[in-house]
Every structure is written in structure tokens, then in C-alpha cells.
Amino acid sequence: MSSGVEAIVQAEKLLQIALMLPCAAGVGWLIGAWADKHFHQSWIAIAGIVFGAISGLVFVIRMALAAERSTRNETTAQKGSGERSGNSQK
Template identity: 45%
Template sequence: MVDWPLPPATGLKTTDRERAANIPETRDTIGSAMSDPKSQPGKPKGALGDLVKAESMIQLAIALPAGCVIGWLLGSWADRHFHTTWIGIFGILIGAAAGFIQIITTAKRFMKDPD
């Protein structure tokens, strides 16, 4: 059997991985972690989870004004560049629409996942 190394990120060789797969304690630990629905690695719990929720709520409060300001800045630049007066207003409306889309997307995410 050829002993091929795995990619550099893991540092294990094929034979090491096979040995680890044959250890009963390793198999039981991996199997129980995968079958437990409460152990989801992507969802922080406790104080960190509360901070993530607070950050998302702050994001909701900033989305609409930030979209309007960015749209106004780009629109006013386009007004100066093209010598018009209406693109700035259009930029504010487009920025407001983008802010509302962000708010609705974030709200849907919270409605789907109440944790």
C-alpha cells in the first residue's frame, strides 16, 4: 500500500486516518456528536449567541439609513458627473429599497429560526 500524504491542512497520512477510524472510542464520539441535534457547531449558545442576536438587531437599525446615504452619495456624484439634478433622488430611493430588502431578509431569518 502506498502511503500518500493528505493535503497540508490536515497533516495526517492515509494510514493514520484509517487507524483513527478503527479506534472504537473515536467512532463512538464522532457518531454521538453527529446524531445529537443540540450540538450544532454553527450556532453559538449562551452569551455569545445573545451578542450575535444583538448584532443582527443593530444591523436592522443601520440598514435603511446606510442604504439611503450610500444611494444619495452615489446619486449626487452621478448628478455632478452628468450635470443633472434627479439622479440623487433616484439614488436615495434605490438605497431605501436596498435597506428594506436587507431588513426583510434579516427578519425572515429570525422568524424561521427563533433560537
């Protein structure tokens, strides 16, 4: 039963990674469009898209690295050789 829950959690993490970049760019565009109208400028929406895309990309990279690291740790724990390091056995 727990392996099914772990699979759902892993799928949720991957879905979050996939949706973060377009959502961040969209939010940056919305905030930039609001700032364009508020400050009577025409360049802030473009800067908002760029800032949103960069921040989304940074978050996606961090999440992907964390997911890869946790997968590597789980694989290492499952393969464990059962040997202890050093002379801890008496």
C-alpha cells in the same frame, strides 16, 4: 457561557437590521450626488435615495425574516417532546 455569546450574536443581528436602511439610503444619495455632478443632471440623487431605500428595505425584511425563522427553530428545538415520528422504534 455559550448563552452569553448567543445573546451577543443576536444583538449584533438586530443592530445590523436597524442600521441597514439609513445606511443604504445614505449610500444611494452619495452615489446619486456624484452622478448628478458627473452627468450635469439634478434628478439622479433623488433616484439614488429611492433606490437605496428600497434595496435597504428589502435587505431589512430578509434579515428580519431570517432572524425570526432562526428564533422559531431554536424555540422548537428547546421545547422538543422527545417523541419520534413514525414507527422507528424496535
